[in-house]
Amino acid sequence: MTTNATAQEIKRGPITVALIIGAFVAILNETLLNIALSDLIQYFHVTTTTVQWLTTAYLLVIGILMPVTALLTGWLTTRQMFLGAMTVFFAGTVICGFAPNFSFLLLGRVIQAAGSGLILPVMMNTILFIYPPEKRGGAMGLIGLVIMFAPALGPTLSGLIIASLSWRWLFYLVLPLAAFSILFAARYLTNVSQVTKPKVDALSVVLSTLGFGGIVYGMGSGAEGGWIAPIFMLIGAVSLVLFVWRQLVIENPILDFRAFRYPMFTLATIILILVMVTLFATMILLPLYLQRALLLSSFAAGLVLLPGGLINGMLSPVMGRLFDKFGPRWLVTPGLLIMCVVIWLFSRMTVSESMLYVIILYAALLIGMSMVMMPVSTTGLNQLPKRLYPHGTAIMNTLQQVAGGVGTALFVGIMAAGQQAYLSKSENPEAPAQALQALVSGMSHAFFFALIVGAVSLLLSLFLKRTIAPAEKEQSQG
CATH class of the missing domain: 1.20.1250.20 (MFS general substrate transporter like domains)
Incomplete structure (x- = not known):
């Protein structure tokens, strides 16, 4: 059993800063790439439909991961969750920055999404644990600052970088920020949640993946997905209904409705x-x-x-x-x-x-x-x-x-x-x-x-x- 910090030992300020830095880096990266899609089409000689997978795949992975964050929280400590997520995000950013072709760039985006999809849930969950209800508004306000400031800064910063440097610098400049987030969190982030190691229901994980993944993929593909998009949305909807039903009847749901x-x-x-x-x-x-x-x-x-x-x-x-x-x-x-x-x-x-x-x-x-x-x-x-x-x-x-x-x-x-x-x-x-x-x-x-x-x-x-x-x-x- 992992020993967590007591209420007296928890230093809320450093923990909050560590979480906010990581969230800022992940959310900033998400909006940085949007304005560079036209440059990527020319650089890799791909179509608009192909380049959109950089966005669709990103949303798909996050849509699949988010429902299982409650399960992961029961198996991993706060430090393991956050440091693991940021390390995965860092690895994905490296692959994107040095990608020799479009396939590697897409792979890097998928790995980035696997990391960033865990960062926001673990941040909000940690805030709930370390702040009493009467003080959560201020802490959540700081999270709101990051969630809105990073996307607002992204397009402007991206336009400036694209006008002066190559698209690879959109990833190069994120690397030192991600590295700093990892080092800062390794020094100051404290375990605040309890590791309970709940039973993993494999069928629930499969239904969750098909449900949320199918809906996000279908919506992300839109008209370009042709007849495949509505089929995925139908599969997603049916799987989602079965997923909700299963969570209500099993003893240890991965997402407790x-x-x-x-x-x-x-x-x-x-x-x-x-x-x-x-x-x-x-x-x-x-x-x-x-x-x-x-x-x-x-x-x-x-x-x-x-x-x-x-x-x-x-x-x-x-x-x-x-x-x-x-x-x-x-x-x-x-x-x-x-x-x-x-x-x-x-x-x-x-x-x-x-x-x-x-x-x-x-x-x-x-x-x-x-x-x-x-x-x-x-x-x-x-x-x-x-x-x-x-x-x-x-x-x-x-x-x-x-x-x-x-x-x-x-x-x-x-x-x-x-x-x-x-x-x-x-x-x-x-x-x-x-x-x-x-x-x-x-x-x-x-x-x-x-x-x-x-x-x-x-x-x-x-x-x-x-x-x-x-x-x-x-x-x-x-």
Whole structure:
């Protein structure tokens, strides 16, 4: 049995910093590559369909891994989980940076995903263990800073690197950061979870892999997957139903869906899914608008999105402290209201909007997002007893990942349908001006649907309230 640090021995500050550094490196790497895909197509002489596997495979591996993080938490210590994940991520980054061909680059991305897919769940799970409920908002706010700041910095930094150096430097520059994270965690990270070595149900692992993997693959492939994509989605859906049923009937589930017996966890998870769908709609549509409607370069589009990400990152810790003081409702409901108003304004954009207008709207959207994400997550997880922490974080992270894939495919499809509808009514559909108007019309349709999703989450937020797990109430009062 592994000996863990007692409450008095745990140094929360160094542990939190170690986790945040690792998460920052992993999340930054995820967004760094997106803007380099066109360069990789030319360098390796591959098609757009082929290069998209760098993203699809990454999401596929993470979608498969996240559901089993609760099981791994029972078998591995905090240090083993985090240091192992970062070491695997480091190895994948080395392979990517020195890849002689596309196959090796894809292999490196898969290995990277195997590491980064474990980092965020172990970070959130550790925060739940080392901070009491009344102080978790501030800690979760720091996590929110990383989760939003890294993706915001990624496209801008990537555009700058691509303009000055080769695409390999996107990986070379990550290596020293990953190495520092490993060394820092090796020095300061303490074991805080209990190793219980639960029984492994092989059938559950197979069903989980087929279920979440099939859905993520099908959604990631989209129209390019042809007839194979819906087949994988069907296999995934059937496997997922069987997986959920099996977890409810076996004694030691790898993902304990009994967490949904706690109403605030259930409500928070539903809100997070809806918010993630809305967020991914914006993250996929807005760069298209900036580059194809306003005709900005990738680097300029990244600069437009940067202020919003920076503001969101700076506000996340503030919102965490406000959550500790006032609870969720006074933050989440106004935040969702702001998001809905901004999405409505996005749906009314034309081909002649100014960059400043888009910057202000996007910044306002992410201000609202900072008031929603971590307060909702913390509210839901706070109601769970400690034995369900790993399962609760795994459920939330997995469903958010799937929601992101669904949101991306759904809103791109709505936008394409809106474009076709506009062009079918045009007298001269081949004219460049008409194609531009069709793009904006399609985006307007997609953003309007995102507004409906946002309005549902706004309505649900009215029922949120501060909660503490029964097992922790006496401890927090003592």
